[in-house]
Amino acid sequence: MDWSAFRVSIALGLWTLLLLVPPSLLLSRWLAWRRFPGRALVEAAVAVPLVLPPTVLGFYLLEGVGADTTLGRAYRAVTGGELVFSFEGLVLASVLFNLPFAVQPMQRAFEAVPRGVREAAVTCGLSAWRAFWRVELPLAWPGLLSAVVLVFAHTLGEFGVVLMVGGNIPGETRTLSIAIYDRVQAFDEPAAARMSLFLLVVSVAAIAATVRLGRGAWRDVSRRARRGGS
């Protein structure tokens, strides 16, 4: 097991979540409840990473934020660091690439909150903040949590974008999936097998968790409905 790659992967997952979740909450809530011209366009733009080859996204990131680009120079001027072949660049790529994995489940979750219930919060005089914490968040919770799980698992497994933007720098940009590739290239199959098994377990656990969250929410509702009767 390449522990430094493990640490990079975990750090990348956590940073991605930290940076991706707050704007995704806002964006998904906005897409779920607001009707405005161009909404379909925004939804389509969010979904693009689902079908875009990771290498294409990586290529444009290299072109867009490379050391010699305006953005790259501006980033260096402010932070002294680089956005390509660095951990920061990996996080940026991961955030962009994971946008649909966060926004889409969150949007579905917010859409499932009945309009009447949201309006009742308003007519009860709840502030927007309190309505969010007390009503919207608890009702959308399973969907939001499964978005978080999906994004984390997806980040651990990402390969193409990471290789394009980050390269393979031990301790900096070499993630678990890159390390597996690296070990296979070096004919170190036992190491590749251990890391592969680990990622397999994480992936299966993530999917099981999201399925369970989804079904759990449903079972909860139907159980309450049954008990309610009339």
Next chain:
Amino acid sequence: MSGLRARLRQERPMPLDVAFHCRPGEVLALVGPSGSGKSSILRAVAGLMPLARGRIECDGEVWLDSLHGRFLPARRRRVGMVFQDYALFPHLSALDNVAEALTDRPRAQRRARAGEWLERVHLKGLERRRPAEMSGGQRQRVALARALAREPAVLLLDEPFSAVDRATRERLYLELAELRRELAMPVVLVTHDMGEAALLADRMYIVHEGRGLQAGSPEELLLRPASALVARLVGHRNLHPGRILGPSATPGRVVVDWRGIHLEAAAASGIPGQGVDWLIPEGVVQLMRRQGPPRRRWENVLPGRVAEAVTLGDAVTACVLVRDEPSRRIRMRLSLHAARRNRLAAGERVEISLPPEAIHVMPSGGR
């Protein structure tokens, strides 16, 4: 001016043109068929729906004034609203549902106060239940307690009885009637059920396709609708076109021509030749008894044939074709007992009488 006063207008997305007021302690029913815009009116008053033009004033506070660009956001309007499906917070207990409406009070007081409200709507002991663990009637009571807990300036009820069964509904009517005597705020009730409105409201406002047609007491609207459209909306089925022939020999009456039949009708005035619509409530049409008193004591006596007679519980609704003419249909309702005694049945020949004072004449063109 205390109470609620609203004037609302818009063209899109659905036309709306209404003006009404509701005094403190008064129950005003907005009545109309589904899709007539009643709920939109309520939503506009609550501030949940933006409105192009209008003015809403409640308890001396201006909530909306499009002329002066004033719009008070929904959460700052002191509104208590009961939604059609109650819209309770499904993840919170009955007590917490009510307590959420008390966030302007100190935290320590909220739950105690919420408990008092639940007790007031007869839900003591069910504080910890979640909405899904309660019956429709209990949910409605939680919604009512939540709406009242804020001590709102106006109580808005959007079809509050449509989601419960009939027996529960009757019980909730009584409870609301009882509760409203203690309420000092204006109450606006939206319903498509004429009977419900007549039972609970002091005044009704008939709404059709977003337009306010007529306001008045239930009795006024039932007996003296302003137009054939209002008459139809409040449920009249004996509604016919006619023409004024002139004043009757009896003062305070006119003679109306109904496809060749002359009817005496109570009406202060009428221009001879004027086209009118007239109606008579089903319950006041008289069936002439077969061996009854002499005919001259009755007025507007018409012969006809019973086209159908339907028994519903202890009443019979019959449709009589006057002079066997399918276009001259008069519906009447009488007790099962009276119908049996007079052998009222489909195909039978009968004579009916339309009491002139029960005939209401309206200018035509309002359909």
